[in-house]
Amino acid sequence: MHEMGIISGVIDAVTASAQAAGATKVDKITLSIGEMTEVIMDCLTFAFEALSEGTMCEGAELKVNIVKPHSICLECSTEFDHDRFHLACPNCGSYETVLLEGREMTIDGIEVDVPTEGDDGADPSADGEASESMPTSDGDAAASGQTAGRTAPSADSPASCDERNPAPSACRDVPSPEPSAEPTL
Amino acid sequence: MEIDLKKPILDKNDKLAAELRERFAKNHVYVVDLLASPGSGKTSTILATIEALRDEFNIGVIEGDIASNVDAKKISNQGIPAVQINTGGACHLEADMIKRAVDVLDLERLDLIIIENVGNLVCPTDFDLGENAKIMILSVPEGDDKPLKYPGVFQVSQAVILNKTDTLPVFNFDTEAFEKAVHELNPHAPIFPIAATKGTGVDDWADWLAERIRQA
Numbered sequence: 001m002h003e004m005g006i007i008s009g010v011i012d013a014v015t016a017s018a019q020a021a022g023a024t025k026v027d028k029i030t031l032s033i034g035e036m037t038e039v040i041m042d043c044l045t046f047a048f049e050a051l052s053e054g055t056m057c058e059g060a061e062l063k064v065n066i067v068k069p070h071s072i073c074l075e076c077s078t079e080f081d082h083d084r085f086h087l088a089c090p091n092c093g094s095y096e097t098v099l100l101e102g103r104e105m106t107i108d109g110i111e112v113d114v115p116t117e118g119d120d121g122a123d124p125s126a127d128g129e130a131s132e133s134m135p136t137s138d139g140d141a142a143a144s145g146q147t148a149g150r151t152a153p154s155a156d157s158p159a160s161c162d163e164r165n166p167a168p169s170a171c172r173d174v175p176s177p178e179p180s181a182e183p184t185l
Numbered sequence: 186m187e188i189d190l191k192k193p194i195l196d197k198n199d200k201l202a203a204e205l206r207e208r209f210a211k212n213h214v215y216v217v218d219l220l221a222s223p224g225s226g227k228t229s230t231i232l233a234t235i236e237a238l239r240d241e242f243n244i245g246v247i248e249g250d251i252a253s254n255v256d257a258k259k260i261s262n263q264g265i266p267a268v269q270i271n272t273g274g275a276c277h278l279e280a281d282m283i284k285r286a287v288d289v290l291d292l293e294r295l296d297l298i299i300i301e302n303v304g305n306l307v308c309p310t311d312f313d314l315g316e317n318a319k320i321m322i323l324s325v326p327e328g329d330d331k332p333l334k335y336p337g338v339f340q341v342s343q344a345v346i347l348n349k350t351d352t353l354p355v356f357n358f359d360t361e362a363f364e365k366a367v368h369e370l371n372p373h374a375p376i377f378p379i380a381a382t383k384g385t386g387v388d389d390w391a392d393w394l395a396e397r398i399r400q401a
Contacts, residue, residue: 013192037337
């Protein structure tokens with residue numbers, strides 16, 4: 001259940017960037033998560049809902065792009081896609097392979113509301129300049145969600161269920177209080 | 186307004202881990218992060234490793250547990266400095282916890298630090314602690330199918346210890362299938378079959394580790 005720790009890192013980083021841009025609210029957060037990590041999407045969504053409450057990220061859309069594993073064979077230089085369990089080169093059968101993509105854990109970008117001067121963001125569509133502060137259209141959102149390489153964007157739902165571990169029961173733990181380190185000798 | 190971030194989510198942890206790695210290297214300390222399930226014999230393996238290496242190296246241990254200092258007491262009873270980290274519910278150790286523990290240890294005096302991570306085959310694999318090597322322990326009673334169920338931990342480990350081999354006669358554990366599955370996930374990781382509480386097989390593992398400590 002390290003998704004709590006991961007999401008609290010996301011919220012901290014996003015809040016810092018949004019505040020630096022003068023934003024008052026975060027509308028959307030786009031992450032890329034490699035399939036070879038141990039992150040469970042359901043837990044990520046659960047953690048985000050729980051931890052964003054009362055922050056400027058509350059109510060924001062969490063979009064997660066799942067990055068499929070992609071490796072290169074050191075024997076025959078074939079590049080190939082694979083799943084979490086089958087890493088052998090499909091061309092020569094070698095296990096001497098190096099993972100090129102699939103362990104990503106990245107905040108790709110965010111969309112934020114920035115109140116315009118003298119307007120306080122009350123009606124951001126009032127003038128041309130302010131229209132930038134509106135949540136982007138679907139087309140823009142899709143463009144911002146793409147990353148280089150073989151990123152496979154998830155469904156339109158905020159975070160799709162990870163097929164390999166659909167059980168939400170793993171989401172029971174709570175974030176830790178300050179850990180203590182005590183010398184015993 | 187769109188803001189392009191392209192920032193690693195674990196940026197803070199990774200930066201802290203890099204600082205720790207630098208500090209360890211400066212002090213010529215080799216650091217091992219032990220990953221395993223609860224009850225697989227992590228503490229027994231640490232005790233057996235200490236026994237095998239203590240004549241040549243100064244060893245310190247960082248014990249990660251959700252609660253209690255039972256394990257740290259077992260280690261310190263052997264005259265080895267041990268620091269207990271209680272994560273208070275968290276399922277894995279993070280670099281900032283290690284930093285606090287390391288601040289308590291005398292790095293200049295140490296050659297080897299063994300970090301016993303929280304018993305868990307999933308979450309600790311995603312966190313860099315500044316270690317030189319993640320080492321995975323699987324015990325025979327857990328079953329030979331674990332590489333198929335938890336591939337991540339076998340992939341990130343530089344060596345795999347198969348513990349409790351003295352129980353092989355009573356468990357239906359297919360050693361050959363286990364070795365094949367580990368090899369397919371991680372062709373370069375050696376597998377060390379040991380029975381930590383009996384001392385069997387510990388020398389091969391200790392020799393492998395000693396070679397790395399001398400180079401640190």
